[in-house]
Amino acid sequence: MSWQKEVDEIARRRKIAEDLGGAEAVERQHAAGRFTVRERIAKLADPGSFREMGAMAGKGTYDAKHNLVSVRPSNAVIGTIKIDGRKVSVDGDDWTIRGGSSEATVSEKWIYAENYALEMRLPLVRLVESAGGSVRLLEQQASTKIPGYPTWLMASMLGYIPVVGLALGPCAGLGALKAACAHFSVMVKGTSQVFAGGPPVVERGMGVKVDKEELGGSHIHTRESGVIGNEAETEEEAFDMVRKFLSYLPSSVFEAPPVIDCDDPRDRREEELLSIIPRERRRVYKPRRLIELVMDKGSVFEMTRHYGRSVVTCFARLDGRPVGVIANDPMFYGGGLTRAAAEKMEAFIDLCDTFHLPVVNFVDQPGTVVGPEAERMGTVKGSVRVVSAIEQSQVPWCAIIVRRLYGLAGTTYGRLQGINLHYAWPSARWGSIPVSGGVEAAYRKELEALSPEERAERLAELEEMYDHLESPFLTAERFKVPDIIDPRETRALLNDWLDDAWRLLPEQLGVKSRTIRI
Structure with missing residues (x-):
């Protein structure tokens, strides 16, 4: 007898399980312009790589003879999938059943996927679409519960494996x-x-009537609050961003970042770099163009572009090796550090340090x-936190x-x-402050005693003197800056530095003394 x-x-x-909440619920999901959770997994994963876990979990109804109705x-x-050949743990919410409510499901199931990723040292991708908690659960349990999931290692896993939230x-x-x-x-x-x-919660609790998009759309969280990093036009674009993000990172902190083949010359010199910074100090330039000219061609992947815009944060490669790149953007606040830019920079430094990206x-x-x-x-506090993040880093x-x-x-x-x-x-x-403005403050009494013509002449003399004192060559003479370089040599210099830096990475593999700050 067989089984x-x-x-x-x-x-x-x-x-x-594959039918999800039924044909009508799936149709409503599509009408809202969204894929189902299974369609999302299929689009994200390498073809045929999805290995599902817990497909039979749910609530069964049986007849008097114990037959499943x-x-x-x-x-x-x-379950697990492969993305560009690398295994990844995935957990997805199914909106077609009770709006993906976190309390209408078997909570142990999605927590299992996350803990599996942590224990097996796999990247984790969350496909999130959930209405949150539901008071209807009280009817089933006849009691309330204290918030939280003790078996969910939410914070600690951030110090071990790459985690993506969609x-x-x-x-x-x-x-x-x-x-x-x-x-x-x-x-x-x-x-x-x-x-x-x-x-509905906002209206009842605060008397404010808003729709979902006004309350928490992408324009809010990728530009104003910083809660979410990137904005995608479509779900397919979001999946493509996930693939690119993971391509720069190891599967866990116990591995070095992945290196790819590169045919871009290590010592490529770009003439454009010689004039990319304007001599006129009030003129701006495009920092992303500068990054593209120095890094491997086509290797730049930017994160959190629309938040803290005076700072640019991105991954890129040098001779096929992943690095984290930071740059100031003079087009926003002159590149000055705002609180938002400080938060963005701090989180990015922690990310690079956690996963060993120089x-x-x-x-x-x-x-x-x-x-x-x-x-x-509290912008000053933001500056202090960035300094702390840098000094605590080891990469x-x-x-x-x-x-x-x-x-x-x-x-x-x-x-x-x-x-x-x-x-x-x-x-x-x-310097401690720029010459422009600083001279006027330092010589205010002297300048105020002069006629307008004399004042302009004296101010020009002072600024010329201090402009000379600001010359980087004077600093270099005292070896207070290791070297001044031809901008066209930047790529070759960074590749030489990275040869040395990459040798240090093996001894840094493993868990840091602290987890990442989100």
Whole structure:
């Protein structure tokens, strides 16, 4: 006698699970412009690589003879997939069943997928679309519960494996937490929203009537709050971002970042770099173009572009080796450090340090942004936290000072302890405050006693004198900057540095003394 009957039952139950919440619920999901959880997994995964776990979990109904009448599947779909040949753990919410409610499912199921990723040292991808908790659960349990999931190692896993949160529809309560508590997070414009409580909760609790998009759309969280990093136009674009993000990172902190073949010459010289920084100090330039000219062609992947916009953070490669890249963007606040930019920079430094990506910092820092609003936002505290993140990091670091370096935020250019490796372009200038404005303040009494014509002449003399004193060559004469370089040599220099830096990575593999700060 065989077990064919039971094997047939396995197939039957898996078919029920594959049907999700039924044809009508799937149709409503598609009408809302969103894929189902199983379609999402299929689009993200290498073809045929999904190995599902817990397909038979759910709530079964039986007749008097214990025959299965129906099953409402769990609204969590979990398992492992491969992305570009590398295994990844995935857990996805099924909106077609009870709106993906976190309390309408078997909570142990999605937690199992996350703990599996942690124990097996696999990257984790969350496909989030959840209405959060539901009071209907009280009818079933006849009691309430204290919030939280003791078996969910939410925070500690961030120090071990790459975690990705994709907000692919409404994400409330726990859904918002799962999307945001990640190294890399993405929202889809127009079809996903993230909030602690949805519009009905806000209206009842605060008397404010808003729709889902006004409350927690991508324009809010990728530009104003910083809760989510990237914005995608479509779900397919979001999946592509996930593939690119993971391609730079190891599967866990116990491995080195992946290296790919590269045919871009290590010593490529770009003539454009010689004039990319304008001589006129009030003119701006495009920092992303600078990064593209130095890094491997086509290798730049930017994160959190629309938040903290005076700082650019991205992954890139040098001779096929992944690095983290930071640059100031003079098009926003002159590149000055705002509280938002400080938060963005701090999180990125922690990310690179956790997963052993050496950091290249292209510095054009005019200082911490000043003014009443900046003080209310605690911008000084933001600068302090960035300095702390840099000093606590262990990953190799190299700064290229391309233009300005002033004030409190000027100390965020690199790790001051140790060798403090940094180079300057001829366009670099630094000091406690810029000459412009500083001269007028220092010589105010003298200047006020002069006629307008005399004042202008004297001010020009003073600025010329101090401009000479700001020359990077004078600093180099005292070996207070290791070297001044031809901008066209930057790529070759960084590749030589990375040869040395890469040799240090094996001894840094493993868990840091602290987990990452999100």
